Amino acid sequence: MTQLLLFNVFNGLIVGAFYALMALGLSLILNLSGVINFAHGGFLAIGAYLAYTMMPVLGFWGGLIVAPLLTALIGIAVERGLIRRLYGRDPLYSLLLTFGLAYVLEDGTRYIWGAQSLPYPIPGWLTTPLSTDYFFLTGYRLFMVVLVAAAVIALFLILNRTRLGMRIRAGTTDLETVSALGVNVGVLRNLNFGLGIYLAGLAGVLAAGMLGLQPTIGTSLIMPSFVAIIVGGLGSLTGTLLGGLLIGVASGVTTVFFPSATEAVMYVMMGLVLLVRPRGLLGEEGRVQ
Amino acid sequence: MNAVDKAVVPVQERVGALDKRVWTPLIWLVLLSMPYWMNAIGGYTELASRVVVLGLAAMALNFLLGFTGVLSFGHAAYFGLGAYGAAMTIKFLVPSTPLAIVAGMLVGAVAAAVIGALIVNLRGTYFAMVTIAFAQVFYFIAFRWNSVTGGDDGITGWQRQPLHLGFATIDILHDDKAFYYLVLAVFAVAVGIMALLLRSPLGRTLIAIRENERRARFLGIPVERHIWLSFVISGAFAALAGSMYALLSNFTDPRSLHWTMSGNFVIMAVLGGMRSFWGPLMGAAVFVVLQDYLSSHTENWMSFIGIFFVLVVMFFPRGVLGIIKRKVAS
Numbered sequence: 001m002t003q004l005l006l007f008n009v010f011n012g013l014i015v016g017a018f019y020a021l022m023a024l025g026l027s028l029i030l031n032l033s034g035v036i037n038f039a040h041g042g043f044l045a046i047g048a049y050l051a052y053t054m055m056p057v058l059g060f061w062g063g064l065i066v067a068p069l070l071t072a073l074i075g076i077a078v079e080r081g082l083i084r085r086l087y088g089r090d091p092l093y094s095l096l097l098t099f100g101l102a103y104v105l106e107d108g109t110r111y112i113w114g115a116q117s118l119p120y121p122i123p124g125w126l127t128t129p130l131s132t133d134y135f136f137l138t139g140y141r142l143f144m145v146v147l148v149a150a151a152v153i154a155l156f157l158i159l160n161r162t163r164l165g166m167r168i169r170a171g172t173t174d175l176e177t178v179s180a181l182g183v184n185v186g187v188l189r190n191l192n193f194g195l196g197i198y199l200a201g202l203a204g205v206l207a208a209g210m211l212g213l214q215p216t217i218g219t220s221l222i223m224p225s226f227v228a229i230i231v232g233g234l235g236s237l238t239g240t241l242l243g244g245l246l247i248g249v250a251s252g253v254t255t256v257f258f259p260s261a262t263e264a265v266m267y268v269m270m271g272l273v274l275l276v277r278p279r280g281l282l283g284e285e286g287r288v289q
Numbered sequence: 290m291n292a293v294d295k296a297v298v299p300v301q302e303r304v305g306a307l308d309k310r311v312w313t314p315l316i317w318l319v320l321l322s323m324p325y326w327m328n329a330i331g332g333y334t335e336l337a338s339r340v341v342v343l344g345l346a347a348m349a350l351n352f353l354l355g356f357t358g359v360l361s362f363g364h365a366a367y368f369g370l371g372a373y374g375a376a377m378t379i380k381f382l383v384p385s386t387p388l389a390i391v392a393g394m395l396v397g398a399v400a401a402a403v404i405g406a407l408i409v410n411l412r413g414t415y416f417a418m419v420t421i422a423f424a425q426v427f428y429f430i431a432f433r434w435n436s437v438t439g440g441d442d443g444i445t446g447w448q449r450q451p452l453h454l455g456f457a458t459i460d461i462l463h464d465d466k467a468f469y470y471l472v473l474a475v476f477a478v479a480v481g482i483m484a485l486l487l488r489s490p491l492g493r494t495l496i497a498i499r500e501n502e503r504r505a506r507f508l509g510i511p512v513e514r515h516i517w518l519s520f521v522i523s524g525a526f527a528a529l530a531g532s533m534y535a536l537l538s539n540f541t542d543p544r545s546l547h548w549t550m551s552g553n554f555v556i557m558a559v560l561g562g563m564r565s566f567w568g569p570l571m572g573a574a575v576f577v578v579l580q581d582y583l584s585s586h587t588e589n590w591m592s593f594i595g596i597f598f599v600l601v602v603m604f605f606p607r608g609v610l611g612i613i614k615r616k617v618a619s
Contacts (some may be wrong), residue, residue, distance in 0.1 A: 092555070100602070102595070102613025103595030103598065271423075
């Protein structure tokens with residue numbers, strides 16, 4: 001029983017790490033540009049499939065580095081061509097636009113790579129269990145946790161230590177002032193969008209290694225990411241990270257006791273958070289209205 | 290009255306009068322005669338029923354979206370709950386079509402009342418995101434709770450029951466036209482109630498909230514309570530549409546609860562024109578016919594629908610009806 005519980009807590013942590021990676025990207029874009037990016041899951045799938053395509057040339061590690069970057073470039077192009085035109089209009093329109101993009105990306109992935117699921121080979125030494133008692137503790141899972149942690153630390157370093165990151169944070173608080181101080185807001189939003197999409201692409205490559213490839217790989221992760229943002233609190237990236245891990249572990253634990261509620265539990269948590277603390281666990285006051 | 294008011298008011302009055310004298314009779318004429326010419330232009334009666342059902346759902350959403358100014362992106366929840374409510378009533382409780390419709394609507398209304406109470410303090414993108422996320426709960430429940438909801442297969446093995454009117458029995462199961470007119474009758478009642486509500490002090494208050502929430506609040510209007518009411522009314526009529534949708538196809542599955550459905554309702558409302566009463570019905574007609582055509586002609590219909598979304602947002606943000614009206618009025 002303890003082993004089963006441990007297994008599911010660990011599993012939940014990994015799933016939560018995915019949610020967090022997705023949700024952090026979504027949060028970055030939402031905070032600075034006010035756009036709910038429905039197509040985030042589509043970009044995740046693109047990242048995964050690009051890595052798959054480059055596998056014969058670049059191998060696993062090359063794909064892990066290059067595929068998310070390429071995905072980010074696609075994201076930057078999409079922002080420039082389409083999403084940028086909708087800033088300042090009712091959020092309804094950007095929501096509908098990214099919704100349409102989600103359709104196109106999922107169907108496009110299916111059209112290019114096929115609807116059947118594809119295996120995504122990972123280096124052999126990563127697949128072996130590390131311990132016989134804790135069979136679930138494979139190298140790849142541990143590697144994923146480490147990599148996600150590294151990515152999150154890198155993200156926070158970028159946001160807190162670099163000029164770009166500081167501008168992004170400043171823009172989240174008061175975009176008008178940032179613009180008046182001479183920062184090109186268009187470029188800032190563009191790069192910020194790319195940064196968010198990069199995280200989606202990275203999550204895609206990692207998810208492919210664990211779950212294999214399917215055109216719908218991203219669509220199933222997008223809703224929990226929304227929940228993660230709401231639970232963690234709008235406007236707080238630390239909150240988003242916490243929210244992702246929390247709902248991941250919660251659904252992992254629920255799997256042990258009440259398997260059919262695995263997904264429902266995170267929405268129950270969301271309901272509770274909204275009831276007790278509408279701005280989310282670490283949300284800034286006044287942002288929800 | 291200053292110069293600006295003088296210029297604006299007559300145009301609005303003209304559009305309003307045009308609505309009453311031209312659009313409304315024309316729309317009813319088209320709706321009443323639809324089953325008789327649908328086949329001639331390559332459609333079928335069931336397609337006509339689907340236009341009316343989804344049109345009702347889009348108009349119900351627009352009660353909230355267009356006339357209260359609240360962005361709900363999760364109306365599939367209430368639509369789907371209506372569908373499940375109706376299907377389960379006939380299959381497990383009473384084999385009666387009217388009861389199924391009422392039960393479906395009630396289930397959706399209750400859910401909207403509970404969720405509405407939780408989120409009524411939120412605004413804008415945050416409100417939209419929470420409605421999206423909440424809609425997924427019901428999808429997962431329907432998908433996972435196999436023993437009750439039939440899981441991915443949905444609820445099958447039931448069919449809509451004949452209508453007993455006391456003096457006559459109408460077979461709405463085999464007679465597509467008879468069912469169409471039942472759908473239209475339900476649609477007429479629902480749309481009539483919504484129109485009356487919008488003309489009542491309640492409706493005027495909702496529009497006031499849409500136009501300037503802060504000012505409405507300063508006037509002493511309990512804004513949250515009004516938004517909640519609008520949310521429940523909107524959810525109840527969406528659920529009514531959902532129960533008709535289940536009856537239309539004699540089954541229901543989790544797809545009626547999926548978030549893509551919510552997006553479809555919003556695009557119907559936007560395409561037709563959110564500020565117009567009948568707009569969402571037109572949007573639904575365009576969307577349903579387009580989807581029907583695309584899905585029978587190409588495997589990649591999803592891409593085309595997606596591109597359609599993008600084009601609507603980029604080029605017709607005011608909707609088709611909005612553009613026509615502007616042309617007529619000027």
